[in-house]
Amino acid sequence: MSTATAPPPLVEQTVARLRQDLLSNVHRPGDKLKVDHLRDVYGCSSSPLREALNRLTYEGLVVADERRGFRVAPMTVDDFSDITRLRLILDIQALEESIAVGEDEWEARAVAAFYRLQKVEERLPDGPTVLDGEWTQLHKAFHMTLLSATTSPRLLQTCSNLFDQAERYRRFSAAHRTQPRSKSGEHEAILEATIERNRAEATALLAGHITRTQQDIAALMPKLGL
Structure with a gap:
């Protein structure tokens, strides 16, 4: 069969x-x-x-x-600020709950998701680059795996939708970047704090990770007349 x-x-x-x-x-x-x-x-x-x-x-x-x-859908600084605002509420809540209730199998999936993403990121050059479909898929898989121990399917689905809405802005920012950004280092730090069950550090690192792209967009789009 x-x-x-x-x-x-x-x-x-x-x-x-x-x-x-x-x-x-x-x-x-x-x-x-x-x-x-x-x-x-x-x-x-x-x-x-x-x-x-x-x-x-x-x-x-x-x-x-x-x-x-x-x-x-249009892309504007105000729109991305709104997306970021919601992610800072909902992603943080989902991560806090995942840290509180996630079991060993969840930790193992998070480590595996990071490893797969890291292998792709090692092949990406510093500076301006076009983030391809493989990176996008693995990047989302890593973040959603971190949040996936939440007991609310609706919360996780909303986080997933917001992640996709933010993806266009991430790619736009990456394509115009003039200074390298060590995403792998940021992801590794978030992962380590998460599996150590350090809620305060993990959520602070995730918040900084989310906010950093918003700061890049807020500086970039006006320069381009957008």
Whole structure:
């Protein structure tokens, strides 16, 4: 008997492909997302595309307008400040609870997620760089694993959605960076404090990690006239 895993449903595939292209700025902020055009790009009918776009609207990556259809969500300093504000509340809460109730298996998954991310980061150059899809996937996996011992599925899902909304800004910041940033060092410090169950240090490090990108964006976007 074959043990091959069945491919995800068409809607799930379309959501994943669209999300990746939105995070990679293939579709740029403010661009119209015309269903007729997207059918050719993604090779599927209007129905799964509309469902995918509606899901991504819920995630905050797409904006829906009854008269104008769908558009890529804009990127602004104020928007990222709002995303950051919520992450500093919700991610911190999820991490605190994970530290309090997480068991050995959770710790092992966190260490493994960090190791996989570190191996990719070792291949990235310092300075301006385009963070690719593999890095994005492993970066999110690391952060979500740290938060995954929370007992609230809704809290974890909201953290996941906010993480994706912040990803476009992270990539934008990385592509324009002129000074190197040791993300691996930041992640390792957060991990060590977390598995040592040092709640105060772990949450302070995570807050600094989240805030640092906001500071970069707040300085960068006005310089570029955005």
